Amino acid sequence: MTALFNNYSRRPVSIVEGKGTIVKDANGKQYLDFTSGIAVCCLGHAHPALVKTIQEQSEKIWHISNLFESPGQVALAESLVEDNHLAHALFCNSGAEANEAAIKLARKHTGKHHIITFENSFHGRTFGAMSATGQEKIQKGFGPLVDRFTYLPFNDVEALKETVDDTVAAIMLEVIQGEGGIIEVTEEFAQVINEICENSDVLLIVDEVQxxxxxxxxxxxxxxxxxxxxxxxxxxxxxxxxxxxxxxxxAELYETFGPGSHGTTYGGNPLGVAVAQTVIDHVFDSSFLDEVQEKSQYLICKLKEALPQEQFEIRGRGLLIGLDCGKEVATLVEKAEQEGLLLVAAGPQVLRLLPPLTVTTEEIDSAIEILKKILVEEKSPVS
Structure with missing residues (x-):
């Protein structure tokens, strides 16, 4: 027992150092990190540009609050809405807070409260985000939730058409359900959602946290x-x-979030904004994104070569890849860790591969060898 609450099932490994895709534990053992902090460390650990940005900004100002103008926030917002149909940004501290803001904005703008989400979705653990999440295990034990959420089967066109009526404020979904098992929205379902939102007073919220x-x-x-x-x-x-x-x-939502309608003390603080701007400057470069696509194709190709396709289903896009093993994967995660590869599950039967976007093909090859060893060569039963 420690002074910490016991709300995390922590692995008995303490990661103390990282550089790129490689991390090291307190005992000096090295691992390939294919979790990236659960899709967080997109540029890997201790990326030189991010380290430089934090050092430089920390010597200027850390926090001033949203009582004052923030040129850094304006610049970051402009970078995020450039070359797309979106127009405005609001910054906060986490994915759950972002989804809370999205829910509030949709309700306030439409004057309606009913929101459709989907089974096996995950939107966070605050009360609003948890209420939007279509998983009973996330909600169990916390009493009455925020009401007026309806959970439908994902990609079920008929169920959606039957449920949408003039009480619905918004449809909320993940393009790829991460915690739900790396399940992609189908082209048909996406098109139907678009048609519904274009032809009625229903907003579309897309959760891109992961x-x-x-x-x-x-x-x-x-x-x-x-x-x-x-x-x-x-x-x-x-x-x-x-x-x-x-x-x-x-742009149509701009007036809805007027002064006093929503806020956050730390959201958009100068440190966070400076780091995010550096991330965007790197990641949104077209050549960088082309490399991510190439690495994705390489990873998927290597997985198909190494693993019997009749036993494993590969899902996902980019460097968000799910490997459905057809059985419980908790023990497989442990075995991978023992071999020097850090993974995270996506539901009970899916291994989730989330390397940094800066991962090298050599590091992918090393990860494939470990996966091949624990999934094919050992052929050990999983309890």
Whole structure:
């Protein structure tokens, strides 16, 4: 027992140092980090540009509050809405906070309260975000939730058409359900959602907390679909490891969030904004995103070569890849760790591969060898 609450099932490894894709524990053992802090460290650990930015900004000013003008926030917002249909940004501290803001904005703008989300979704653990999450295990034990959320089967066109009526304020979804098992929205479902939102007073909220900031090979995952969201939530990769989140919204929503309507003490602080700007300057470069796509193709190709395709299903886009093993993967995560590869599950049967976007092909090859060893060569039963 420690002075910490016991709300995390922590692994018995203490990571104390990292550089790029390689991290080291307190005993000096090295690992390939294919978790990236769960899709957070998009530029890897201790990226020189981020280290320089934090050092330089820390010598200027850390916090001044949103009572004052913030040129850094304006510049970051402009970078995020450049070359897309979105127009404005609001910055906060996390993905859950971003989704809370998205929910509030949708309700306030439409004057309606009913929001449709989907089974096996994950939007965070604050009360609003938890209420939007379509997983009972996340909600269990916390009493009455925020009401007026309906959970539908993901990619079920008929269920959606039957449920949407004039009480619905918004449809909220992940382009790829991360915690739900790396399940992608289908082209047909995305098109139907678009048609519903275009032809009625229903907003579309796309949760890009995990999929955004280059993770799927484009700036945002929705860019690879027909979806045209009114609100996009983001966090994780936005700060490359520094806590910052936010939402982007279309021009029509600008007046809805007027002075006093929403706020956050730390949101958009100078340190977070400076780091996020450096991340965006790197990741949103077209050549960088092309490399992510190339690495994705390489990783998927190597997985197919190494693993029997009749036993394993490979899902996902960019460097958000799920490996459905057809059985519980908790023990496999432990075995990978023992071999020097850090992984995280996505649901009970899926291994999630989330390397930094800066991962090298040599590091991918090393990870594949470990996966091949624990999944094919040992052929050990998993309890």
């Amino acid at each position: 999929t955004g900031i280059g993770r799927t090979g484009t700036r945002f995952a929705f860019e690879q679909t027909p979806l045209k969201p009114h609100i996009v939530s983001m966090a994780k990769g936005l700060g490359g490891g520094f806590p910052i989140g936010g939402i982007l919204g279309t």
